Amino acid sequence: MAMNQLPLGVPGAESEFERIEVRRSTRRKKTISAEVVGRALIVSVPERLSRAEEQQWVEKMAARLSEQRRRDRLNEDGALARRARDLSRRYLGGIEFSDIAWVNNQKSRWGSCSIDDRSIRISLELADYPAWVRDYVIVHELAHLIVADHSDRFWAIVNRYPMTERARGFLIAKGIEEG
Numbered sequence: 001m002a003m004n005q006l007p008l009g010v011p012g013a014e015s016e017f018e019r020i021e022v023r024r025s026t027r028r029k030k031t032i033s034a035e036v037v038g039r040a041l042i043v044s045v046p047e048r049l050s051r052a053e054e055q056q057w058v059e060k061m062a063a064r065l066s067e068q069r070r071r072d073r074l075n076e077d078g079a080l081a082r083r084a085r086d087l088s089r090r091y092l093g094g095i096e097f098s099d100i101a102w103v104n105n106q107k108s109r110w111g112s113c114s115i116d117d118r119s120i121r122i123s124l125e126l127a128d129y130p131a132w133v134r135d136y137v138i139v140h141e142l143a144h145l146i147v148a149d150h151s152d153r154f155w156a157i158v159n160r161y162p163m164t165e166r167a168r169g170f171l172i173a174k175g176i177e178e179g
């Protein structure tokens with residue numbers, strides 16, 4: 001059994017796990033698994049793995065599990081949906097949506113909105129950004145339920161949210177595209 005310090009290159013993992021422990025098992029042939037015990041991440045790997053491979057897997061597992069935990073927390077008791085309903089009431093006349101959820105497959109786009117089923121997807125990338133940026137994206141996607149394109153009419157609605165200009169600047173600087 002080897003003990004690892006926190007891995008390199010896994011944003012957010014430091015705040016999720018106090019320590020990372022790697023267990024090497026001769027019985028394991030191929031499978032790599034990870035579990036969270038208390039505040040520790042335990043990664044089990046086959047004995048034959050090289051140190052470099054081990055490091056790669058530890059980083060991969062730490063990234064995956066910390067992301068999952070972050071998402072779980074953000075979804076706790078429907079926190080995201082509650083926030084969206086709040087913003088909708090405040091800036092969009094209470095426009096209704098069917099569902100809002102975090103997704104991790106939209107690295108270059110901040111979010112999307114399906115007009116057909118009135119559902120909204122928000123990139124998990126935003127979970128690490130300031131709340132006013134995330135709120136702007138929610139307002140932006142909700143506004144698409146009123147105006148589908150990015151016309152003046154659309155922006156007139158979105159601009160009711162006072163942090164719109166600042167948030168747009170923030171996202172442009174991050175290289176994230178409008179959804």
Ligand SMILES: [Zn+2]
Pocket residue numbers: 140144150178179
């Ligand atoms: Zn848009």
